[in-house]
Amino acid sequence: MIERFQYDNKIVKAFLMATIVFGIVGMLVGLTVAFQLVIPSWNVHEWLTFGRLRPLHTNAIIFAFVGNGMFAGIYYSLQRLLKARMFSDGLSWLHFWGWQLIIVAAAITLPLGITTSKEYAELEWPIDVAITLVWVVFGINMFGTILKRRERHLYVAVWFYIATWVTVAMLHIVNSMAMPVTLFKSYSWYAGVQDALVQWWYGHNAVAFFLTTPYLGLMYYFMPKAANRPVYSYKLSIIHFWALIFIYIWAGPHHLLYSSLPDWAQSLGTVFSIMLIAPSWGGMLNGLLTLRGAWDRVRDEPVLKFMVVAITAYGMSTLEGPLLSTKFLNSISHFTDWTIAHVHVGGLGWNGFLTFGMIYWLVPRMWGTKLYSKGLANAHFWIGTLGIIFYAIPLYFAGFTQSLMWKQFTPDGYLVYKNFLDTVLQIKYAYWLRGLGGTLFLVGALLMVYNVWKTIASGKLIANEDAEAPALEKNYAGESGGYWHRVIERRPIMMLVLSLILVAIGGIIEIVPTFLIKSNVPTIAQVKPYTPLELHGRDIYIMEGCYTCHSQMVRPFRSETERYGEYSKAGEFIYDHPFQWGSKRTGPDLHREGGKYPDSWHYYHMFDPTSMSAGSLMPAYPHMYENTIDKEVIPAKIRAMQKLGVPYEEGYDQKAVADLEAQAQEIVARLKKDGIEANPDLDIIALIAYLQRLGTDIKKQPDTQVVQAQ
């Protein structure tokens, strides 16, 4: 029996519009932070400093631009691959508006400094809860559609969507576990090494399952559509799927090579990262070879041009990623702009260009018209490609240059560039060029906005597209001699469970040892919890996003111990909820900052960094000299920490404020000796207390004593 029904294009339109709007916004914020790096005066206000805007840029691009792009593509392709309208229009719109509200909440809270400081998971706990709920709505809608489908077999793109949903749910929930202090402040459940491992297990797999798997699903749908021929090898796509989702989940620790993470986990991350080349390149070749015999069409079809470059960029960054996971290359690239170049080849090339290709393909079809101007689309393609090149290449040079400068010794064994700032000023030219690349990319995107606008104006949205398909037989007996995989292809719930088991096993095996490790980390007797003033200072450090430019992880290289001091040890971070190891050094490492300079140095430096180091690119923080310490939340902070296992004595929350005030007075007294009259209630005093504490615990006794906990 043939059934008649309609595809819902209105929801696809809504997500498409959101993709375009938030894409432009995310790129504008990116451009702003790029220029803030070379023109520090662009840090015009407390809410608009680099440390607060960079998380806004990454969140906007990942969750608003790529997120909405993913949903637009999924809502379009899922309906057609399953020959069914979305399960519920109500849920579709709840998903849409819920997601946009989360984005708006992020755009407000991040500039206000409301952040957890865990990269790409910066949003505070109430927003995390909202994300979970909206994700569940999306899941019900997707699985409802799958259950009422009219096509028995699930095409490989749908598997990628299912794996995306289930894995992102798991990652988000595990990594966002936190102890709320107030409505807008929480502390990570995990501390130090454990927090770092959970965070990068999340961070890595957010790239894998938010930026990669859904987009691979889109590639497997839109590439055959645009080329008007089936995918090169469907068999290869099956291997691609299972190998990719299984291997990806293990590779997270490669973000922590040479850190205080146990060697075992570091090596595991490296091995699985190298193995990832196989499925990634299998997928890339599968996408590109779909054009076999049709390459001539790439010449005059901008959609195909965008897709070819997108898939090539996917191939480049998935080869580069594993190479950067080897200890040798990582020792050069880590903490430098090389990483930034790497992620932007993926972000601008793979996600950006695939989204643009999809938009140029979808808009004329959904509005029943022709693209307004192929010429403009071609111009967008070339300007965008130049933008990627101008963005990435200077940063590769910058990363390499700076890393080698960090490691350069004189024949006598001293560092050639003792002043970290020298290595930053050396690569300032690359930051300018990167800004140019970003500008080009944005100009291209604006051409697209105009083109899409004119195209839409020339057509009319086919809000509900008529379709027909035979209903599925109720009592399907299955084909004779059916293999197990066919059973999975017919049973989406089993697919869901199998994918979950697969990714959960990877996660559990990777993370469980670090939970066991808790009693095995060599505890260092002198390492004590932060004082209330230092804890508050640490929260200011988190609020200002200092981790976006400063690491707290001295790696065991001579070039680092020479520059910063003793390398960092796992036992020093046991009270760090959350960890602050950082991932990029635009400024020097701060783990051994304590005691390096007098309090007065920090007092002057934070007010105007150039006063202490001429030419510094760091933003100034005058608001720290106006904002005062909120003493009312101090007891709540202490209690939250106690619940997380930090050994403050019983009832300490009531004594904390007195201790805080006493310590502030000590700092004020030291400042006074250097001729500074300071108010002990200012935020800057707390920050100085934290900075002066950093990495000093192990210096307290000459012989570091090791005791085994328990």
Added chain:
Amino acid sequence: MLKFIKHHMTSIHDIGIYPVAAFVLFLGIFIVASWYILTTERSRIEHMEQLPLSDNDNA
């Protein structure tokens, strides 16, 4: 001094099982997936790969 960054895991009972489990699982999944695609007949694959092209879309 290396005790601060190395050998954290050595005191965990049977730690070796983790990498072995990882390897066995991966190999198992790889073999099963390979076995599946090598034993699937052509007609099925053709049906699957036509799915994106067979909707009512005016591609």
